[in-house]
Amino acid sequence: MLKGTLRTTTLTLPIIVGVLLTIVTGILRVETMSVTEGNLYGYPLPWIGVFGFLEPASTHYIWGNFVLDVLFYAAIGYGMVFLSIALGLFRKKPP
Helix, strand or coil, rough: CCCCCCCHHHHHHHHHHHHHHHHHHHEEEEECCCCEEEECCCCCCEEEEEEECCCCCCEEECCHHHHHHHHHHHHHHHHHHHHHHHHHCCCCCCC
């Protein structure tokens, strides 16, 4: 059993960081499609698609990929939290 106390911030911080990292990675172009004259942005799953060569270009959001990206980064964060608990980094030190 894992020892240590979990606070609300410890549980919500990975989700907040996951949302922020997903938004920040939305500026990374991961694929260029020559047939449709479009670009896909986001990492690890592309969640923004910009299509068309005429101004203004058509922007499409792939919300399922956005949610999966948030869950991906949050899972990494939760793994780090639970690993630190298992290693005893959250234990209260005796006075």
